[in-house]
Amino acid sequence: MEMARKVAVMMVVILVGLAGISVAMDVCGVDEDGLTTCKPWVTKPCPTELPPAACCDSLSKADFDCFCKYKHSMLLSSLGIDPDLALALPAKCSLPNTPSCS
Numbered sequence: 001m002e003m004a005r006k007v008a009v010m011m012v013v014i015l016v017g018l019a020g021i022s023v024a025m026d027v028c029g030v031d032e033d034g035l036t037t038c039k040p041w042v043t044k045p046c047p048t049e050l051p052p053a054a055c056c057d058s059l060s061k062a063d064f065d066c067f068c069k070y071k072h073s074m075l076l077s078s079l080g081i082d083p084d085l086a087l088a089l090p091a092k093c094s095l096p097n098t099p100s101c102s
Contacts, residue, residue, distance in 0.1 A: 028066035034058025042086040056093035064090065068101035 027035060038055040040047055070076055071083050090098035 028070075029061050029063045030058045034061075038089065039081075041089050041092065042081045044082055044085070046082075046085050051089065051092055055089075056095070059090055059093050060095055064099050064101075068099060071101045 026032070030038075034055065035058075037058060038051060041051045041055065067086070071087070076083055076086070087101060
């Protein structure tokens, strides 16, 4: 009985921890709302109009060196993100000093 209680407590702790992770999603300084707002501009077909201010505001806080590490990652393609569109997004937002990933 005591073992079952310990297992149940561990499961609750793990679930609470996982819930906290999903709520606090942050990738390279961009929170989940920013990622969601920008997604149409980094996936095909890409809208022809400029990204909304909310997307650009989120990108202005981004760590672009961190994003560059994902350029050749399978993670981007698995999420439907086109790396070339993603790299073009800072310029569409007129953000200064964005690095070019090699």
